[in-house]
Amino acid sequence: MTALDDLDLAHAPGDAPVAFGAELTAPVLLAAYRRGLFPMPGDDISAAFNEAVHAPDVVAGRIRVLPGPAAQDPYALAWWSPDPRPVVAPDRVHLPTRLRRSLRGRLRWHTTADRAFGEVVARCAEGRRPAWLTRGLREALEQLHRGGAAHSAEVWDGTALVGGAFGVAVGGVLSLDSMFRHRPGADRVAVADLAARFGAVDGRLLDAQWDSPHVRAFGTSPMARPQYLRALAAPSAVAPLTTEPLPAARLG
Known part of the structure; x- marks a missing residue:
């Protein structure tokens, strides 16, 4: 099991990240591709941008924040599933x-x-x-x-x-x-x-x-x-x- 397994893509955004966070390991990465997801990790600047743009959707529950390493800013790892x-x-x-x-x-x-x-x-x-x-x-x-x-x-x-x-x-x-x-x-x-x-x-x-x-x-x-x-x-x-x-x- 991975942190991505219980993501519901039925109502997930198609033009924004589906989730932030989790741990970027080979098993998680393969599980992501099997579920139609792929990662977009970034640096501190990317994390700050993600938080500024997408925090309202996180608060509203449209984008999930997944558990990950304690030292990692969850906004530094975005998971996408574009539609179409x-x-x-x-x-x-x-x-x-x-x-x-x-x-x-x-x-x-x-x-x-x-x-x-x-x-x-x-x-x-x-x-x-x-x-x-x-x-x-x-x-x-x-x-x-x-x-x-x-x-x-x-x-x-x-x-x-x-x-x-x-x-x-x-x-x-x-x-x-x-x-x-x-x-x-x-x-x-x-x-x-x-x-x-x-x-x-x-x-x-x-x-x-x-x-x-x-x-x-x-x-x-x-x-x-x-x-x-x-x-x-x-x-x-x-x-x-x-x-x-x-x-x-x-x-x-």
């Missing part, structure tokens, strides 16, 4: 025509999966403000990766890591957390590669978490929270991802 969620089937992930054409000439580009998870997460964290990929979250994610629940895709130009993406899988749903690029389009290629590998082992749905024009460009469409939660709970027999190097040109 932007989702796309693995075989429907879209790459721009120009990028697909350019891949045919990038013969040194290849992709792998789960070969450099920690490095992908670290590079996704570089220069991000607010810095939500905190050390505690990164450690919990790496534990999930070692347990087979978190996955990364890597894009290589020869021996150089030029792009990547990572997320957490729950049954047939893969929730994408972040991506990075050091070459134009390499982040999009990483998402397309992760989608292709997930679909090849009977994964059914990719979740981009936050709806925006940027993620809509991948082919996502909004799914209401109740439908998304049913997709999470559906029986699934997804096998481990293939990790071997594959030519990026195949995605074009």
Whole structure:
């Protein structure tokens, strides 16, 4: 049991945090993804902002404050469950025509999966403000990766890591957390590669978490929270991802 298990999402906000607090450990993190939640930890400035904006909803009971470590400001750890969620089937992930054409000439580009998870997460964290990929979250994610629940895709130009993406899988749903690029389009290629590998082992749905024009460009469409939660709970027999190097040109 975790502090998140008794959260009622039926009447929880879809455009604000569902809860604050709890402890950011690998078991809690996995339980959160299984319930359609994901964390947004932050620093003192983020905590002060959360308290200033959302304290009235906490007082009114619309947002829960969960028990956590005594030394931790509960407002420094927000749990979100956006409604609706932007989702796309693995075989429907879209790459721009120009990028697909350019891949045919990038013969040194290849992709792998789960070969450099920690490095992908670290590079996704570089220069991000607010810095939500905190050390505690990164450690919990790496534990999930070692347990087979978190996955990364890597894009290589020869021996150089030029792009990547990572997320957490729950049954047939893969929730994408972040991506990075050091070459134009390499982040999009990483998402397309992760989608292709997930679909090849009977994964059914990719979740981009936050709806925006940027993620809509991948082919996502909004799914209401109740439908998304049913997709999470559906029986699934997804096998481990293939990790071997594959030519990026195949995605074009």
